[in-house]
Amino acid sequence: MQGGAVLACLEQARHVHAAEYQxxxxxxxxxxxxxxxxxxxxxxxxxxxxxxxxxxxxxxxxxxxxxxxxxxxxxxxxxxxxxxxxxxxxxxxxxxxxxxxxxxxxxxxxxxxxxxxxxxxxxxxxxxxxxxxxxxxxxxxxxxxLDHVQHCTRVRRAAAVAEEYRRAAAGDQVLVEHSAAAREAVTHVICDLLHWISAQGEDSDSVLDQALMLYEAEAGLAA
Known part of the structure; x- marks a missing residue:
């Protein structure tokens, strides 16, 4: 996924909606x-x-x-x-x-x-x-x-994604797709993770900026 697509996903991630994970x-x-x-x-x-x-x-x-x-x-x-x-x-x-x-x-x-x-x-x-x-x-x-918990569907989805990511990382698995569906999925993942970060009491914008800086640095080294 190119840098422009990453930026587009980051922007779209603030506004999308998706189904709930268990x-x-x-x-x-x-x-x-x-x-x-x-x-x-x-x-x-x-x-x-x-x-x-x-x-x-x-x-x-x-x-x-x-x-x-x-x-x-x-x-x-x-x-x-x-x-x-x-x-x-x-x-x-x-x-x-x-x-x-x-x-x-x-x-x-x-x-x-x-x-x-x-x-x-x-x-x-x-x-x-x-x-x-x-x-x-x-x-x-x-x-x-959970009625009194500041907790939303996105936090649960992000937690589920994080669990899958940890399992994939432990098995050294890398899944790559090049399609509009993959881009949409990435957008949802980023958005959900921002909600999860907010639920932890962290500043989601700050984390997003740090993630983008890290991506740009790593992309520059790979270029």
Whole structure:
């Protein structure tokens, strides 16, 4: 793509609209008390990459309770998985998958009495929660509202693109297309990434200028 086309894409990227991506993260963990802190950190880091730091506290709290439930009611050392997913504007969904088919129940103040909070606390921070039986056990899930988050469709798309870019870079893959469709796609990617940068609290214009300067410098060296 020539310099003029890059500039055109940068300009068009401020005004275009596109469809929504779904975001999904899978975090395997071992159900032990020492594993709770690393799990919370992984959740926080993923939400930062998705441009959702405003829901990090609620998500970490919910994740801790879901993981603690596995430790106490499935067994310490049991393998489990946390799945986080955003597929719409309404909520962040968090699921804890384990190999037990026994469903937790709210039983007044004694529920998860060792910690004194359990499902009541989960219900307090979540829009809703429930249990799904799976082929290998069950998934206890909850949904956290995104209504108060300064978060938009473009941020989710940019986060999804960033995840794919990291995977491609790790595999040393380079995909090149020369077409109007490729130019339009690049425009959308740039625009979405600018929204993601803004969601991180950064100045998108400054980042755009730096990116353009870097591109021009690298293009000059390659010439």
């Amino acid at each position: 975001l999904r993260s899978v975090l395997p963990f071992e159900a032990v008390p020492a594993g709770l802190l690393p799990l919370r950190k992984a959740v926080r880091a993923q939400l930062m990459r998705w441009g959702m730091p405003a829901v990090s506290h609620e998500a970490e709290l919910a994740t801790t309770e879901l993981a603690t439930n596995v430790i106490q009611h499935v067994g310490e050392g049991a393998p489990a998985i946390i799945v986080m997913e955003v597929s719409g504007h309404r909520a962040l969904r968090i699921e804890a998958h384990d190999k037990s088919r026994e469903s937790p129940r709210v039983s007044g103040a004694e529920c998860w009495a060792e910690h004194g909070r359990g499902l009541q606390l989960l219900a307090g921070v979540a829009l809703d929660w429930g249990v799904l039986l799976t082929a290998t056990g069950k998934a206890v899930w909850c949904e956290i509202s």
